[in-house]
Amino acid sequence: MPFTLATWNINSVRLREPIVSKLLTEEGPDILCLQECKSPVDLMPLEKFAELGYGHVVARGQKGYNGVAILSKLPIQDAGDMDFAGLGHARHVAGRLENGVVIHNFYVPAGGDIPDREKNEKFGQKLDYLSDMRDWFRGSRPEKAILVGDLNIAPREDDVWNHKQLLKIVSHTPVEVEHFGAVMDAGGWSDVTRADIPQGLLYSWWSYRAKDWDAADKGRRLDHVWASADIKAAAHSSRILRGARGWEKPSDHAPVFATFDL
Template identity: 45%
Template sequence: MPSLKIASWNINSVRARPDLVSRFLEEADPDILCLQETKAHNDVFPRKFFEERGYPHIALNGQKMHHGVGTISKVPLEEDLRHDWQDNGEARHIGVRVAGKFRLENVYVPAGGDVPDRDVNPKFGQKLDFLGRMTEWGQKLAEPTLLVGDFNIAPLECDVWSHKQLLNVVSHTPIEVETLQRFKDSHDWVDLGRKFIPAPERCFTWWSYRSPDYTKNDRGRRLDHMWCSPTLEDKVTGHEVHEPVRGWEKPSDHVPLVCEVQL
């Protein structure tokens, strides 16, 4: 049965890491690559770079200097849409239909600043409101959908290196976890990461740049996710975290996820 290999990766500037991207495309050979934090306006996105590597179909929602998402594909993409879940014009979503079979939604949830209190940190409130708007969207969603991206939330206790020490750290606070759970419930999303790597097995996708050697203390978090509609679950045949990429030269602080979907 034909299938598509789909990757998702917060690249932390696509133009700053061409060698990293090229190596990943060569080694993993995904059919579709969903990028977050591209940090490139559509006019300066490196289209030719991807076209030369066999990815001529490109859907972009870029922004100068910050944010930005892009879906790059070997196969045609249909009906690209952009939701402003941030409600301020930030480029954080691009959605397409793939092969006439399912929708592929690529999202970059705001980090939320450093203080987990919306009264003193507006960025934290924006993050919660972003997820609230996603929840309203999820409640109305009817098509089979694969949702991928940087959610900037590690929902389970085993999704961080220390649940106790990170309870008050943005990305693992109870209110973020509860807000993400409401979104999950809005469409009965299937968390593919934890379907294929069941809790409490270790599964991290992000390590801070503050540690010179990310493997030494392994203070990781599972911030990047792939979720699917219940109607698509049986079509997803695999899910991998490409952790070694974090150790490549000049890496992003996130690593790619890859899943395979039968058509």
Template identity: 50%
Template sequence: MKIATWNINSVRLRIDQVERFLTEHAPDVLCLQEIKVAEHLFPHEMFERLGYTHRAIHGQKGYHGVATVSKVPFVEFSRHDWQDNGEARHVGVELQGAGKGMILENVYIPAGGDIADRAVNPKFGQKLDFLERMTRWSEKIDRPTMIVGDFNIAPLECDVYDHKALLKVVSHTPIEVETLARLQAAHEWVDLGRKFIPAPERNYSWWSYRSYWRQKDQGRRLDHMWASPDLAAQATGHHFVEETRRWEQPSDHIPLVTEFSL
């Protein structure tokens, strides 16, 4: 079982890139974030043609949105409003067939704005509250579960190109890192990115459009794949697909892929 996640930054704009990735890497399941499209306008045809006949889409017009597409049968399991304002940022499915019993949660955590202070930047407070709601949810999980997506936090010092320079930059501030750590501890989530690519090895998933092409490698590890401890023990590999960041008009994020022996 091969599961991938990718913040595509508009699925309709980059549908050809999604098709190329699916054709070349052939994951069984792909979780997309920031699809930026309402559910009734989702581009189903390509996925159907490539055999991704099972789809769960939680979208909205122009912003946010998540979609899980799969060759493996599943049933939609949940849609949590961890943002508490109706934004489309999560969809969960329960795999059937070869992956029967696995819960796969697809999430797009808010970026949090530019100022790391909830008193002057409500978006930052919303991000922290989103994570706290996820933490309460994690405490109650009693099924083999995987949660993947754009978490918009680079937790480790080696998860950013310059730890000291980014300590006050949203995505790497101490309060975000501490809040994410509480979420991870609530279910003893295993960070598969660091299980297979141990710190301090380079493991970036996002580069700003402003800096990447200057070849400074100013990356951050904002995208993650976490698993319940028993499920993580069945993971056999994990890698990132950086080549997509070099494609024409790419997403600023790259796909991550985890393989399981179930």
């Protein structure tokens, strides 16, 4: 049975419940993975989402920061979480569908502003987090798995508005891209979005700092959908709902969609 999945850094699920509900109502994905929920699970507006048909939830939360949730029309079981880099943050949760597919929902640390771990502890934490992800997938190679989330790295030259200008900007530095690639290689992951949309500039995030984000269009593709090697051929119909960035009180991220025939 095919299902459509979306991933979205919502930047506070309580504040932006109206646009989450708008997405669920208008787009109707079978599964929505949220990051940066900024709420304990018991304070997330889950009843609102259940009223819209999303009564199955797997989530991890904390007050004011981080937080990840999987909202689903389909039955889904909690498949655990990992505390990579020992940060004590709610940055990962996994759920297992009845067909055996495991969905990993990640919110990788942003890494601060200075791409130097000696001068910026947050950047070091980001690299350590990615290294732990690599080691985990190397030790337990994923099968029948999907990985989504705000990975906070735009790996390709056409995933940013200006490759040369962003080479020293956190999210597109060579060391981050190298770590990103190592995670992919360790798990045998396939980039579903770029398999479907192989050419051209493609973004999922636009800064709040831009007065007119749409006209300036200085974006980055920070949000990703991956599939394990055994099911990558089942993925199709990828898209980024750019218009959601212009909704009322928006997140600075746009949702990324993919459909899987599994």
